[in-house]
Amino acid sequence: MTKPTRAWFEGSRVLVVGLARSGLAAAGLLVRHGCSVRGVDRRRPEELGASAQELRDLGVELRSGSMDPSELDGRDLVVVSPGVPLDLPLFTEAERRGIPIAAEVELGFGVARAPIIAVTGTNGKSTTVELLGAIGRAAGRKTEVLGNIGTALSERAESVPENGLLVVEISSFQLEACTRFHPKVGVLLNVTPDHLDRHRNMERYAGLKARLFEFQTKDEFRVQPLGDSRIELLLRPMKSRPLWFGFADPTGDGVWLEDGSLRFRFAGRSGDLIRREEAALPGPHNTENMAAAAAAALAVGIPERAIAKAMREFRGLPHRLALVAEIDGVRYVNDSKATNVDALKRALESFSPPVTLIAGGRDKDGDFAAIRALVMERVRHAVYVGEAAGKLEQSWPDVPHERAPTLEDAVQAARARTLSGGVVLLSPGCASYDMFRNFEERGARFEAAVLELKRSLAKARR
Secondary structure, rough: OOOOOOOOOOOOOEEEEEHHHHHHHHHHHHHHHOOEEEEOOOOOHHHHHHHHHHHHHHHOOEEEOOOOHHHHHOOOOEEEOOOOOOOHHHHHHHHOOOOOOOEEEHHHHHHHOOOOEEEEEEOOOOHHHHHHEEEEEEOOOEEEEEEEOOOHHHHHHHHHHOOOEEEEEHHHHOOOOOOOOOOEEEEEOOOOOOOOOOOOOHHHHHHHHHHOOOOOOOEEEEEEOOHHHHHHHHOOOOOEEEEEEEOOOOOOOOOEEOOEEEEEEEEEEEEEEEEEHOOOOHHHHHHHHHHHHHHHHHHHOOOOHHHHHHHOOOOOOOOOEEEEOOOOOOOEEEEOOOOOOHHHHHHHOOOOOOOEEEEEEEEEOOOHHHHHHHHHHHHEEEEEEOOOOHHHHHHHHOEEEOOOOOOOHHHHHHHOOOOOOOOOEEEEOOOOOOOOOOHHHHHHHHHHHHHHHHHHHHHHHH
């Protein structure tokens, strides 16, 4: 059970900064708990669309188009949405005045009755939280999957009873403003370079991930990877109880892969959860995601049989190693969500050669040279797209490759280079914003191109 701790904001005069999805949810919760709410956003009311009227209907004083520090006048609490950088003059002035700053997720935490499992990490968050959602439902518990993946925690936290489960995907942006959030179970999957444009360096980025555990108590749990010395050093000072996941027996409590089975040890019990080949999710990185999810589920009292049932049935999320089609013995796989080097590495580790790789996009200052040996081992031909094409050529000079102006052209080029038994893998290792709105649009375009290829070949062979 999570004891509600909302006294710190009830009845306050609150400034909500950032009025997108999370800000709207925060404003609604605050109004329900007797707060006077002022909302600010860089966008003008007409740019906020329907949200502007929703906020007015709630009774929120809407001051969009500005984030001037004067908006702090008459306020005694600031709530910040995750997309808003904390280096704005408004926040500097709030600190000078002694006005506390809180993250939206902390409001949801303050009213939650059900235990919270919060998952962070550079890669694998969405898959892990959705798997945890499936595990919770397999156990017959009312379960909500919230946070960075979609619906804000502050929107749904109050709707789940004490015997339910709240699973929250939480990003470094959300953790940046946290000063009191401490879930029943925190999960840190991994930390590799990402979002350094906002966080400046790896030390700060990793430190923000560790903040998930900073306010936990000795009765709460942290789930962490076995054998990651950086994470182990970061989390060693934390008070919470460690649960380990990985590919070897941790000797302490946790979940690990051994002799083809996921095994567990927790609270004096131990045994096998499931044979790895019985689980639906592909790839060694998903073995880690499954082990982490299982450890978290055990910590909130979910039976082993429910964990195993969900793992047999859960097939993953769109744009994450998703098989689109098999054409002439060649599998076409959409991994558009691979927006950094570590995600690309994990995708390549999931397939035996020969792989034809489609990669590129907007570079996030990725160290592609660091995976050169793996690329040489797995990739028989590469097709580069987008702004990072030149950097990829320099990073992997010995890999046979070509450039394509569009994703559709890349699919055609990959088909021409791939024989039966091979894999055409879209795993860009880059952001999508040079050519697409987001990774979802990029993945959808790839899938459309593959399915059009399949249709055109079938038509030509009639």
